[in-house]
Amino acid sequence: MKSVTVEDLVKRFSLEVLAGASQLHRTISKTRVHRPGLEFVGYFDFFSQSHLQVLGSKEITYLHTLTEEERNDRIGNIVKYHPPCFVVTRNQEGLKYLMNIARKRAFPYCGHRRRRTNLSSWWTLS
Secondary structure: OOOEEHHHHHHHHOOEEEEOHHHOOOEEOOOOEEOOHHHHOOOOOOOOOOOEEEEOHHHHHHHHOOOHHHHHHHHHHHHOOOOOOEEEOOOOOOOHHHHHHHHHHOOOEEEOOOOHHHHHHHOOOO
């Protein structure tokens, strides 16, 4: 299976790098995107750290319901597995906390205007 770097993905799909530009060399080796909803509530039995992590409106809406401390813990629990990149779809608003965590922990955090369903359909590592 072919792999690509986060930088390749950013260029190919015109993603906006919001944080973690020094980490664009990270490799994405799995073709499926992953939405970390279960991981945000602590269930990691099937978590694949090689997948691109996509945060759509459902994940972001959930994160907005949490306190700052809870959000930091939930995101931190995923980041400690070193996934290659987080992509937030639909120009989600109010994500300063995610950008701050990305800067502190040095992981790529990108934005895109597409909806998650479209993101899944155009993402391939052929």
